[in-house]
Amino acid sequence: xxxxxxxxxxxxxxxxxxxxxxxxxxxxxxxxxxxxxxxxxxxxxxxxxxxxxxxxxxxxxxxxxxxxxxxxxxxxx
Amino acid sequence: xxxxxxxxxxxxxxxxxxxxxxxxxxxxxxxxxxxxxxxxxxxxxxxxxxxxxxxxxxxxxxxxxxxxxxxxxxxxx
Amino acid sequence: xxxxxxxxxxxxxxxxxxxxxxxxxxxxxxxxxxxxxxxxxxxxxxxxxxxxxxxxxxxxxxxxxxxxxxxxxxxxx
Amino acid sequence: xxxxxxxxxxxxxxxxxxxxxxxxxxxxxxxxxxxxxxxxxxxxxxxxxxxxxxxxxxxxxxxxxxxxxxxxxxxxx
Amino acid sequence: xxxxxxxxxxxxxxxxxxxxxxxxxxxxxxxxxxxxxxxxxxxxxxxxxxxxxxxxxxxxxxxxxxxxxxxxxxxxx
Amino acid sequence: xxxxxxxxxxxxxxxxxxxxxxxxxxxxxxxxxxxxxxxxxxxxxxxxxxxxxxxxxxxxxxxxxxxxxxxxxxxxx
Amino acid sequence: xxxxxxxxxxxxxxxxxxxxxxxxxxxxxxxxxxxxxxxxxxxxxxxxxxxxxxxxxxxxxxxxxxxxxxxxxxxxx
Amino acid sequence: xxxxxxxxxxxxxxxxxxxxxxxxxxxxxxxxxxxxxxxxxxxxxxxxxxxxxxxxxxxxxxxxxxxxxxxxxxxxx
Amino acid sequence: xxxxxxxxxxxxxxxxxxxxxxxxxxxxxxxxxxxxxxxxxxxxxxxxxxxxxxxxxxxxxxxxxxxxxxxxxxxxx
Amino acid sequence: xxxxxxxxxxxxxxxxxxxxxxxxxxxxxxxxxxxxxxxxxxxxxxxxxxxxxxxxxxxxxxxxxxxxxxxxxxxxx
Amino acid sequence: xxxxxxxxxxxxxxxxxxxxxxxxxxxxxxxxxxxxxxxxxxxxxxxxxxxxxxxxxxxxxxxxxxxxxxxxxxxxx
Amino acid sequence: xxxxxxxxxxxxxxxxxxxxxxxxxxxxxxxxxxxxxxxxxxxxxxxxxxxxxxxxxxxxxxxxxxxxxxxxxxxxx
Numbered sequence: 001x002x003x004x005x006x007x008x009x010x011x012x013x014x015x016x017x018x019x020x021x022x023x024x025x026x027x028x029x030x031x032x033x034x035x036x037x038x039x040x041x042x043x044x045x046x047x048x049x050x051x052x053x054x055x056x057x058x059x060x061x062x063x064x065x066x067x068x069x070x071x072x073x074x075x076x077x
Numbered sequence: 078x079x080x081x082x083x084x085x086x087x088x089x090x091x092x093x094x095x096x097x098x099x100x101x102x103x104x105x106x107x108x109x110x111x112x113x114x115x116x117x118x119x120x121x122x123x124x125x126x127x128x129x130x131x132x133x134x135x136x137x138x139x140x141x142x143x144x145x146x147x148x149x150x151x152x153x154x
Numbered sequence: 155x156x157x158x159x160x161x162x163x164x165x166x167x168x169x170x171x172x173x174x175x176x177x178x179x180x181x182x183x184x185x186x187x188x189x190x191x192x193x194x195x196x197x198x199x200x201x202x203x204x205x206x207x208x209x210x211x212x213x214x215x216x217x218x219x220x221x222x223x224x225x226x227x228x229x230x231x
Numbered sequence: 232x233x234x235x236x237x238x239x240x241x242x243x244x245x246x247x248x249x250x251x252x253x254x255x256x257x258x259x260x261x262x263x264x265x266x267x268x269x270x271x272x273x274x275x276x277x278x279x280x281x282x283x284x285x286x287x288x289x290x291x292x293x294x295x296x297x298x299x300x301x302x303x304x305x306x307x308x
Numbered sequence: 309x310x311x312x313x314x315x316x317x318x319x320x321x322x323x324x325x326x327x328x329x330x331x332x333x334x335x336x337x338x339x340x341x342x343x344x345x346x347x348x349x350x351x352x353x354x355x356x357x358x359x360x361x362x363x364x365x366x367x368x369x370x371x372x373x374x375x376x377x378x379x380x381x382x383x384x385x
Numbered sequence: 386x387x388x389x390x391x392x393x394x395x396x397x398x399x400x401x402x403x404x405x406x407x408x409x410x411x412x413x414x415x416x417x418x419x420x421x422x423x424x425x426x427x428x429x430x431x432x433x434x435x436x437x438x439x440x441x442x443x444x445x446x447x448x449x450x451x452x453x454x455x456x457x458x459x460x461x462x
Numbered sequence: 463x464x465x466x467x468x469x470x471x472x473x474x475x476x477x478x479x480x481x482x483x484x485x486x487x488x489x490x491x492x493x494x495x496x497x498x499x500x501x502x503x504x505x506x507x508x509x510x511x512x513x514x515x516x517x518x519x520x521x522x523x524x525x526x527x528x529x530x531x532x533x534x535x536x537x538x539x
Numbered sequence: 540x541x542x543x544x545x546x547x548x549x550x551x552x553x554x555x556x557x558x559x560x561x562x563x564x565x566x567x568x569x570x571x572x573x574x575x576x577x578x579x580x581x582x583x584x585x586x587x588x589x590x591x592x593x594x595x596x597x598x599x600x601x602x603x604x605x606x607x608x609x610x611x612x613x614x615x616x
Numbered sequence: 617x618x619x620x621x622x623x624x625x626x627x628x629x630x631x632x633x634x635x636x637x638x639x640x641x642x643x644x645x646x647x648x649x650x651x652x653x654x655x656x657x658x659x660x661x662x663x664x665x666x667x668x669x670x671x672x673x674x675x676x677x678x679x680x681x682x683x684x685x686x687x688x689x690x691x692x693x
Numbered sequence: 694x695x696x697x698x699x700x701x702x703x704x705x706x707x708x709x710x711x712x713x714x715x716x717x718x719x720x721x722x723x724x725x726x727x728x729x730x731x732x733x734x735x736x737x738x739x740x741x742x743x744x745x746x747x748x749x750x751x752x753x754x755x756x757x758x759x760x761x762x763x764x765x766x767x768x769x770x
Numbered sequence: 771x772x773x774x775x776x777x778x779x780x781x782x783x784x785x786x787x788x789x790x791x792x793x794x795x796x797x798x799x800x801x802x803x804x805x806x807x808x809x810x811x812x813x814x815x816x817x818x819x820x821x822x823x824x825x826x827x828x829x830x831x832x833x834x835x836x837x838x839x840x841x842x843x844x845x846x847x
Numbered sequence: 848x849x850x851x852x853x854x855x856x857x858x859x860x861x862x863x864x865x866x867x868x869x870x871x872x873x874x875x876x877x878x879x880x881x882x883x884x885x886x887x888x889x890x891x892x893x894x895x896x897x898x899x900x901x902x903x904x905x906x907x908x909x910x911x912x913x914x915x916x917x918x919x920x921x922x923x924x
Contacts, residue, residue, distance in 0.1 A: 010133075012088070012128065013147070014147055016150055027511075029514055046137040048134065048136075053106075054108060056511070057511040059508070060510075070475070073476060073529060089222075093227055093229055122215050123213070123220060124211065125220075126212075127183075129210045132210075144222065164282075167301070195290075199292050200297060201288065201291075202299065203289075221299065245378055247381055247383055268341040277368040278365065279366040279367075283364045298379050303378075318436075322456075352461075353445065354451060356445075356451075357443075358436055375455035380455075395595075397607075424596075430600050432599075433596060434595070438569075495642065495655070513626075513666055518626075520664045525660070530664065532629070532630055551744065555768055584754050585757065586750065587751045587759075604766070606766060647824060649806075672825075673820060674818045686783070686839060689816065703898075705898070706917070707918075734906075737910070737922040739920065740906050740907075741860055741906075742874075742903070746876075762917060783895055821857075828894070829888075836861070836893060840860070840861055843893065845892075845893060
């Protein structure tokens with residue numbers, strides 16, 4: 001257990017699936033930007049995801065509502 | 078007991094189950110993003126969960142109301 | 155007594171029991187997320203609990219009103 | 232007297248007893264969460280208590296008005 | 309005189325006595341929570357008291373108006 | 386002259402005497418809470434006083450108007 | 463794993479594709495500003511991207527809605 | 540010239556004399572609270588004074604308008 | 617990879633091209649202020665650019681809408 | 694040139710002379726509070742002055758408008 | 771490449787030329803205040819410039835609109 | 848190039864000349880307060896000037912509009 005840096009306050013986004021089969025993809029931080037994780041969401045499932053040492057970008061496929069610090073966004077309008 | 082870093086101010090989310098059988102799943106921080114904990118909530122149970130050294134994402138299955146710093150969300154509308 | 159870090163400003167939540175037999179459960183921080191403390195509240199008892207080195211999640215069973223930094227929540231509506 | 236850390240800015244809550252025999256209980260910080268102090272308040276007595284190295288949770292029995300950073304709460308409604 | 313830490317910004321509360329014989333009691337910080345100081349206030353006397361290395365809780369007996377960061381409180385209503 | 390810590394930003398309160406013979410008393414910080422300074426104010430005199438290494442509480446006798454970070458207070462109403 | 467600096471709070475932007483074939487291009491930080499990553503978005507796909515050690519500018523081709531800390535922007539009006 | 544601490548951001552108060560012969564008195568910081576400086580202001584003269592290493596309290600005699608961070612005060616009403 | 621300073625929170629500006637052939641020019645930080653990068657934007661392309669170790673000024677030619685922390689600006693009015 | 698502390702963000706006040714012969718006097722920081730600089734302003738001249746290592750108080754003679762962080766003040770009303 | 775201090779958050783101003791031949795001049799930080807860079811702007815060109823190690827003042831000739839943290843300014847009214 | 852302290856966020860003021868022959872004078876920081884730089888502004892020229900290691904006060908002669916953090920000021924009314 002590290003002695004400092006126990007502080008995981010990085011921002012997060014909130015994603016609500018509006019249909020089955022939504023895909024939330026974490027893209028790698030670092031020189032190569034590639035997919036490192038894919039999470040499947042069914043309708044009404046909610047994912048709350050932080051940016052981390054390994055994830056500096058998130059890509060979302062499928063109808064969702066997203067809450068971020070810059071506001072709310074839907075793609076089913 | 079550590080000498081520094083006694084500071085657990087990481088953000089948290091508040092989840093209220095709106096039906097029996099809600100599942101709140103902690104996903105691991107780090108290279109592999111996999112389930113590391115699953116908590117079952119019955120109707121009206123409330124869970125208040127921080128992001129931690131081990132949890133950088135949370136997935137929720139079932140009807141809930143969620144309070145986050147980016148606002149409030151329900152999936153039973 | 156430690157020389158630094160005397161600073162216990164971590165966030166807290168406020169729980170008011172709306173019935174007898176409310177259970178407030180502290181879940182452990184760390185690799186294993188398990189119950190480490192259970193507090194019983196009778197009707198109208200109030201508990202004000204911080205997140206700590208040992209508690210990174212709180213689970214509540216029974217009718218309550220909860221005050222958090224993300225807003226107020228009741229489960230008896 | 233320590234050279235640093237003279238800084239006792241931790242948050243506090245304000246409790247006003249609305250009847251005789253109110254009990255304000257400090258619960259220990261650390262692995263074991265047990266009662267470490269009990270303060271009795273008679274009607275109209277006020278207690279203003281910080282979270283400290285030794286107290287990470289407070290439990291209140293009896294009718295009170297409580298002021299916290301998340302708002303005001305009464306249990307005599 | 310210490311070289312650092314000359315910084316006494318800890319929060320304070322403001323107490324106005326609404327009757328003679330108000331008692332403001334400082335409770336000790338640390339393992340034992342006991343009375344370490346009692347200040348008597350007559351009607352209309354005002355006390356402005358910080359939390360300190362020695363005081364982590366304040367108990368008030370008698371009719372007062374109190375100003376705190378969480379709001380204003382009277383016990384003579 | 387110290388090399389660091391030249392920073393005297395501690396909070397202050399503003400006291401206006403509304404009658405002759407107002408007494409503003411500084412109470413000592415530390416284990417013993419005793420009077421260490423008494424300042425007499427005549428009607429309309431104003432005192433602006435910081436909390437310091439030596440003063441952690443202030444007691445006021447006589448009719449005054451006080452401005453603090455928690456609001457304004459008069460005791461002549 | 464580094465001991466400090468586990469803190470990935472850099473700002474991010476939110477991009478919603480309003481048509482197929484949107485291109486989001488990361489431009490390199492450093493002396494040379496060149497394309498280092500290109501992400502294709504189809505209609506309604508959402509990308510949430512941080513600035514990083516490797517990306518100090520983002521270029522977007524195609525109809526999008528963008529949320530940033532300086533406001534919202536659309537290019538299909 | 541010191542290498543650090545060139546930072547004189549301590550708070551100040553603004554005093555406008557509303558009559559001749561206003562006295563602004565600096566009281567010493569430290570164990571002894573005594574007058575260390577007296578400044579005379581004639582009508583309409585303005586004094587803007589910081590708290591400093593040497594001044595932790597200010598006493599004002601005579602009719603003035605004072606601007607502080609806790610609000611505005613006049614003593615000629 | 618550096619151990620500290622992984623923090624790329626520098627401010628950014630958002631530029632939307634309102635015509636083809638917009639030029640966004642990065643000017644060098646340092647003793648010499650010269651062009652170090654030129655980015656061409658066609659109509660409706662969006663560029664989001666941080667200030668960096670290498671860029672302390674940005675020059676824009678052509679009709680654009682710009683979002684900055686000091687407000688919004690258009691040059692096609 | 695010092696390696697740290699290049700940071701001159703101390704607060705300043707803005708003074709506009711409303712008549713000829715306004716005097717802005719810098720008073721010394723430190724044990725002795727004496728005049729160390731006098732600046733004469735003619736009507737409509739403006740002076741913007743920081744608090745510094747050498748100046749902890751400013752005295753103004755003559756009709757002026759002053760802008761400070763605690764508000765605006767005129768002495769010619 | 772330095773290990774710390776990768777942080778270029780200094781404030782910037784936004785300048786829009788309202789005519790051809792606008793001149794934006796960077797003045798040197800340090801003992802001598804002299805011109806170190808001159809940038810010419812034609813009508814509708816926009817310049818966004820930070821304060822830097824080398825620039826502590828900016829002088830503008832010609833009709834412009836300027837956005838700063840203290841507000842907006844035009845000189846063509 | 849220094850390793851730390853690359854941070855030039857000191858406050859600045861914005862000056863617009865409302866007539867020819869405006870003089871903006873930088874006064875030296877330090878024991879002696881004397882003129883160290885004089886900048887002439889013609890009508891409509893704008894100067895944006897930071898406080899620096901060398902400048903702790905600014906004196907302005909001639910009709911101007913000034914924007915500061917304490918508000919806006921004109922001397923041609």
